[in-house]
Ligand SMILES: Nc1ncnc2c1ncn2[C@@H]1O[C@H](COP(=O)(O)OP(=O)(O)OP(=O)(O)O)[C@@H](O)[C@H]1O
């Protein structure tokens with residue numbers, strides 16, 4: 001259990017996307033999502049498919065990783081596809097009329113497009129946010145984007161500090177869980193056999209020491225932070241200031257062209273109108 | 277030279293809950309610490325060393341007595357948040373468990389944390405962080421993840437965080453306790469260098485006697501009070517009292533003490549094994 005959650009699914013790299021400002025990346029991801037839901041016909045979807053290839057090319061990430069990222073979604077994808085194929089009533093039946101069920105061409109097109117949308121949605125936002133941005137950079141980005149909300153007393157800094165500390169301590173706590181589990185195993189507890197309730201009960205001797213130690217750590221950490229003059233967000237500066245560069249401008253331009261393209265194709269391209 | 281820390285008759289008790297009685301952790305503790313000195317504090321488990329350190333860092337306030345940091349009376353009635361903040365900028369602390377004092381996931385961000393709290397502009401923090409990492413010899417780990425470092429390396433990062441804040445005085449509360457001999461040497465070398473080269477006042481709480489012999493001055497605590505105060509040579513030559521307080525003495529001192537009990541005329545204030553061997557050889561030769 002040596003999961004390196006502090007880095008999440010981040011892929012080390014120095015590509016165009018890696019070097020974008022995290023604040024902009026969050027905005028880009030939102031724009032991208034909106035654009036995906038704007039796409040209404042096959043031509044617009046062609047552009048969507050093209051966009052994911054472009055994102056992949058700009059990220060320098062191996063395609064295998066992206067495919068792996070889709071695997072957990074396999075069930076949802078299959079499910080939406082089947083629902084669309086069998087339930088959607090269209091105008092062009094594909095099977096002889098006297099069959100006990102019917103499939104329409106529109107249903108199949110719809111299914112393909114929806115699956116494409118889900119896949120592009122997940123892969124695109126992952127490329128932008130998780131694969132090319134460290135969780136820390138992301139937290140910083142969110143904090144700075146939401147900074148104006150602090151004026152209406154929303155504790156933005158506190159939330160981002162909590163995130164930072166959580167990211168810092170997750171590996172430590174995982175290591176600790178490992179140790180406690182080994183210690184309990186050495187005393188003869190058994191986590192892997194028996195009924196579900198039995199196994200759940202076997203977890204109690206792990207959770208209790210884990211919680212106690214987490215509280216002790218929290219107290220120590222609070223003392224240490226106080227000693228280092230931490231008094232909350234007010235008056236605090238940062239060493240790493242986020243900088244927007246020409247890359248962010250280029251990316252913004254690309255995305256604007258993308259959104260405009262989709263809107264125009266929706267309006268002017270002929271053909272089937274997608275119903276979802 | 278002026279005293280950076282001056283304690284007069286400090287007392288402190290942990291207030292118990294409903295069913296636990298209060299614990300009198302410190303009783304009438306007085307001492308002065310000169311700027312630029314290297315002071316070791318010794319004492320058995322639970323004698324109040326950490327409590328004292330936390331008082332000096334303003335985490336607890338003393339029940340009785342006066343505490344002056346850099347000449348300012350921190351126990352006066354008119355002490356505000358700002359004064360406490362000011363004192364914390366002067367006196368920093370490195371704790372025992374390296375895991376529980378690092379805040380950020382990336383080494384340089386953790387070192388920068390204190391400076392960021394002080395509101396220092398970005399470029400200056402950058403410079404200080406680089407310098408601090410150089411001082412502890414960890415510059416090449418600047419972009420590493422903190423949780424992947426070894427214990428000794430983590431502790432050096434914690435020290436870098438304190439140095440970067442340009443503190444005049446650093447308290448090390450058993451900062452070497454969780455380290456192996458290699459890690460301990462790394463950290464002790466860093467501490468000694470800070471004291472000698474940067475002129476930082478060091479208060480080093482430890483259970484290792486050989487670390488205490490590196491200090492200019494040793495305070496020995498027992499049951500919440502200071503029972504001995506002097507140079508390592510003075511303190512360790514009073515072996516009997518140290519043993520009574522539940523403490524060890526350096527191995528060389530113990531050996532020399534036993535020699536003396538056996539009737540040899542040896543000095544007790546020698547901590548270097550080589551010199552100790554010479555002293556014993558001399559004493560044996562004289563006796564013949
Ligand atoms: N948070 C607390 N609440 C109540 N009592 C405490 C607390 N922390 C410490 N004490 C008690 O105060 C006394 C002094 O503790 P302190 O931690 O200062 O000892 P120490 O000299 O640092 O010991 P060690 O060498 O084990 O670190 C002990 O008797 C301890 O039980």
Ligand SMILES: [Mg+2]
Pocket residue numbers: 325326327449450
């Ligand atoms: Mg202690």
